[in-house]
Amino acid sequence: MEELETRMQKTVSVFEENLSEIRAGRANPAILNKISVEYYGVPTPIHQVAGISVPEARMIVIQPWDASILKEIEKAILASDIGIHPNNDGSVIRLNFPELTEERRKEIVKDIKKMAEETRVSIRAIRRDGMDSQKLALKKSEITEDEEKSNEDKIQKLTDKYIAEIDKILENKEKDIMNI
Numbered sequence: 001m002e003e004l005e006t007r008m009q010k011t012v013s014v015f016e017e018n019l020s021e022i023r024a025g026r027a028n029p030a031i032l033n034k035i036s037v038e039y040y041g042v043p044t045p046i047h048q049v050a051g052i053s054v055p056e057a058r059m060i061v062i063q064p065w066d067a068s069i070l071k072e073i074e075k076a077i078l079a080s081d082i083g084i085h086p087n088n089d090g091s092v093i094r095l096n097f098p099e100l101t102e103e104r105r106k107e108i109v110k111d112i113k114k115m116a117e118e119t120r121v122s123i124r125a126i127r128r129d130g131m132d133s134q135k136l137a138l139k140k141s142e143i144t145e146d147e148e149k150s151n152e153d154k155i156q157k158l159t160d161k162y163i164a165e166i167d168k169i170l171e172n173k174e175k176d177i178m179n180i
Helices: 001-018 066-081 102-139 143-176
Strands: 034-040 042-045 050-056 060-064 087-090 092-097
Touching: 001 092, 001 143, 034 066, 060 066, 066 087, 066 092, 102 143
Parallel strands: none
Antiparallel strands: 034 042, 050 060, 060 092, 087 092
């Protein structure tokens, strides 16, 4: 049971992490999480070589601790798929986020709904694994039929709990995107 719950929690965490990286029109430093910069020959995440701040709702400022990597950070951002052109003024890099059009917002909502459904499918797969292990344990006479039924009910309640959590996260993100 604990293993199933841990797997479900991890699945929901990954979903939340993926949602945080979606550009919703507001500046969110999480968008830079997957971007690495060559720093002394080693790919290093931007947040480890620079200070990242959000001075305005639609702007991220990246101030490297070592000015020599300013160009590398700029190249890494351009090479990434975040779709924002960096402005380099010689000491900091500014990322200005444009207003989202209604059409783009609907597209983003469609994408996050698809991500949510994929996460629900993952949760159901974990449930299926749990149910299969219960049937196997019953077949091997490790548990009784009553215990199997009880455990299957617990697994179903766990599944319902995490699916509801996914739906709530999705609803909040959708409101966030559509109300900007």
